[in-house]
Amino acid sequence: MATKTKSSAQRDTPKWEMVIDLDRCTGCQACVIACQAENNIPINEESAFHEHRAIQWIRIERYWEGEFPDVKARFLPLLCQQCDNAPCEPVCPVYATYHNEEGLNVQVYNRCVGTRYCGNNCPYHARLFNYWEPVWPEDLRNQLNPDVTVRTRGVMEKCTFCIQRIRRATRGGEAVEDGALQPACVQSCPTSALVFGNANDPDAKVTRLKNDERHFRVMEHLGTDPSVTYLKQVDVDG
Amino acid sequence: MNSRVVKIAIPVVGASVLLVVAFVGWFVISAWWSNPPPVLGFGEGPEQPIAFPHTVHVSDAGLDCQFCHRTVSTDEAATIPAVAQCLFCHGFDKIDGRLSTSETAQEELAKLIADLGEPQQPINWNRVYRLPDHVQFVHAPHIQQGISCSTCHGEIGEMQVVKQVRNLKMRDCVDCHRDNGAPTDCSTCHY
């Protein structure tokens, strides 16, 4: 019985991917807040932004298109791209970050010694460092998610695709229904701009969308092979 | 200085320094590999607010672990049963004499009832098995795979006071996972 589940698991190993439809993104930051709440991310006070040390596993990069006065604000939610050929992985001296079978770029906090080399080598700036010991106000302590490690100071952290939810959903061993498993950011997106799923499932929404004609991936010329695909209509009018 | 004193003092001091270093070294290394050696109080179970005897419940009464630790097969934690569950057997208003014959048992059970009248504070059991925050241990899959509780917790039925029997170092987990074909991906437990 054990061998059977193992072999079937190998055959059906999911490949978690995300598609972000930039044409739907309104830049509302709901995903950012949801991520903060789900993943025990320290509270970014104003000083953290002044020090340039705010921790956000997903952040909304805003940029402008067009010339004044005909200018449009555009938003690019940026999170760890879970690259299949990740530049951050081979440079870690202690295997604190590596690629697992599900195509996830995993960060092991208790293994991390904090050389920060991975952060240097990540072209997406998706990796963040804990400069201070995180502190929560007393009345927020019980709000911490028990399924997620509270990181100490001195380690790197980044988006995990809410691996605690993946673990919970796949615990039984049976296949996860498409759409049933959602990271916090996907779950909270009011415009459903973010889609998450198993790209090894040919019928999954994420598989369909990532081959949409509007698709592109960020900094593809670096050959990192990211697992996050963006969709954007190319504005022909400029 | 008198050279005879020096001649005696140097070996004595040297030997005692060596002894201390050797002891500390042995302690650190053995603690690293497994549990600390049972000196200085290591290796004993903590005293609990109510001297609950697993011997009576498991060996004598023959209760199954899951009779009390009900969520162990479905959830992360095995959970300590609520007071109500104790009283289900032992009687709600007074201590049922059939199940608690000895005097000590009566005394300990009295504490259960004594707490009932107060504002509902849970009993402050002392934790015996403690994993660091960065380890996410889930009981359910282990039970579902048919691993018996005693694999990690030892013969609880023979323990008057529950104590830790397995070191639960990471190597311990990883070895067992390896032997049983369970995943050894770091992110199985660390996330």
Place this chain on the structure above:
Amino acid sequence: MYYRRTLSDAQINRELLHVVFTTPMWWIVIVGLLGLVVGLAVIAVGFMFNQGLGVTGLRQPVFWGFFITNFVFWVGISHAGVMISAILRLSQAEWRRPMVRAAEIMTVFSLMAALTMPLVHAGRAWRIFYWIFPYDWSRGIWPDIRSPLIWDPVAIFTYLISSSLFVYTALIPDLAVIRDRGKGTWRYPVYAVLSLGWHGSPHQWKLQGMAGILLSALILPVFVSVHSIVSWDFGVSLVPSWHVTVFAPYFVIGAVHSGVSAVVTLMVIMRKLYHLENYIWEEHIDALARLLIVVATGWFFLFWLDLVFSLWTREEQEMVVWNLRLFEAPWGWLFLTFFITSYVIPVPLWLFKRVRRSFTWMLWTSLLVNVGMWLERFLIIVPGLVRKGPLVFDYGTYRPSPIEIMIVVGTLALVPFLLLLFSKFFPLIPLWEVKEGQKLIDHVQLGNVEVPALVKEH
């Protein structure tokens, strides 16, 4: 040319062992002051460990700053010892003799100073054993040898061990001299153990000579590999302006440039402090300065390649970083300072024989080189991170915190501190090398002049 002064063995022993057997006041004062600075730096490190790396000036995305700069700088300084002793020994340059020991020991101490840097810069410095030693038996997880950060400790520890051995092998005959002159004091038993029963038999000399030559030859690949590996920390990454193929030789030759300059500084100061006028002559620093001209020009060639090949590919991100380096304050000013102090001022000056033979001039020019070379490492490491990529709309800058500055200053004090301590117990100029050099002096009659001549060693 080199062998004007003939010294008797007794005079060599007396003058070179003077500091070992007496403790002058200035020594106590300087060691005390340096120790104070080192102590302050240790307190700063303790404060940083207690509070977290938040007390540094590091921030997103500038993950490496003063510490790594200082690490590269000290690894660079450590390259002088082998350059002076191993290469010059193998090429039988006679003028090496008075400076080998000081250069080697500076290698060892600056490597130690360098080693502290990556250790304290780690986020959880108390866990670096995962990183540096392959000890992790209990988990079955080993360090990842694919990471340049694993190559680093391997190379540096190899270098540290081999250069310590190198120092020790060359020290044995001198230890025996101290042993024999320290009969009846505490020195006798200590130096008797340290000198390994040396009594100067031909067999022992032969073994010692062979060990020296073998270690010289074996240490050379290590020497080249250490700074190459340090350079690959940067070269193999994807950070714009770091991903440059020329980094390995560029770093190595830059290291030799700064290291040999540091040796010049050290020789001038040592000569002054210890009254070594009979041993360190104008000719010695003249030879060092000529070596420096060649090294600096080689370094300049590789620097030029780095610059030109980064610019002419005209990749956007490279241009952004180089623009920051060259034209934006304060980086542009630092760049100007770096280039002027490490090349433009010293090298043309060294072309003049009068500068090369002046201790004052050489002291200041060699100090300038090291100011410049420290800035060079800073300018290589930090601007690339400040302008790492287009996806951060955060174009701030990096500013070191007082804690970082204190720790860096601490390492600057640590090396002279250790050198002074070392000089209290061991002679900084190898007695036997100088004596051997005296033996190889000869004269040749050319026409009607007598010209100093050298016995060829092989």
Place this chain on the structure above:
Amino acid sequence: MVDAAHEIPPLPTHQEVTRDVLARFQELGARYWGWVTVLSFLFVLGILGFVIRLTCGFDDRSIWGYHVATMSFIVTTFLAMPLISAGLRLMKAHWRRPLTRVTENMSITGLLVVLMLLPALAALPPLEGRRNIWFDFPLGAPGVWNVLGFGNLALVGLALLWVLALPDLAAARDHLPPSARQRVISWASLGWIGHLRQWRVLYSASMLFGAMYLLAYPLVQSLLIADFHAGLLPGLKDAIAPARAVVHGIQGAIAMTIVVMYVMRRLGGYERYFAVDQFWALSKPLLAFSLFWFYFWWSSFITFWYGRLPGETDLIRFLVLNSYLGPFIVSMVLNFIVPLVTLIWSPVRRSAWGPALVSVGILVGSYVNEVRTYVSAFSIEDPTLHALDGIPPGQWPEAADVLIGIGGIAGCVLLFMLVSKIVPVISMWEVGEGLRLTKVRRYLNRQVRVIAKSH
């Protein structure tokens, strides 16, 4: 006991050396003319190959790859040889004395290189739209600057040759019977009489031209690599390439010097000057530069390979793994592995045949490496791209390419043989100077050489 090896044979005098060298210099036997004829024939074959290429024109750049490779081979071996003379003179290495002139005489090949440069420049694509080191201010680049750079190197080389030859030319002028050759030599000696002032000028000029050559050579190699290699390969950002070429040049120069010494020992009877000492001394730097060359190559390889950028990975596939795998292996084995495993052994270094054999391998490897470097670059159709468009196949030589290769090398050897009958191949005055500074003394129980520090 006195070891026989420590007995040094009596040193010859300056007069003996002059007499001996001039006697060999004077003779123009049948064997000499035989060699000249053979080499001229081969050189003419090379010109034939060149003419074949010329008829095809310059539109198809790829056919000129082998021509450039041959030119670069000459730069990397023959034209790098004066570096040995200049470098050793600056370092005041005494063992340089018998072998400097051989290396200086080779600077005559600079003339051939300048001639070969012109068609190579004609084959270069226009600067517009492609990455090049000339930025937006070409001022006649790349042609003018390349010609200036190469011409400068050739001129400095010839100047170095001429200046250092003056005392020997004067000696030949005074000792040779009158003939056309003697008149040429007489003219070339520029009235040298060995006046003190003349000697001072000679010393300063030799230092000056030596230093200039040491600076000009890296510049020329940089020009070659930048314009004929890096500028043509899309996406290549290999800053170390010029430095690697310089190192390769010195390696090739040492190898060529050793080969020439060996040939002159066997065929010319110069055993006395090219003693095992010279091979021994030269093979240490030969080993060092073989290691350096590998180190420089490895520095760029690991940067590309570890970075895993698609553009750079494609270039590795093109230059190392797929298209030019064969040439790569040949040059790696001959330029690095063979020297490493042989020359680390003292018995091999302390012989004439050992270094000579290794050197021949290095020369073959160098040629193959030049082919890999330049033929690959010239076979790219569109250099304006930012990354390789697919991985082009490797290019084998055609008959004309082989002819150009043979002709070019034969031409260089021919030039050397011709100039060696104007300028003696042993620098008599330098050997004599060395002899005067050397004395044999008894030191402890052995004989040693004592060398005076002359300045």
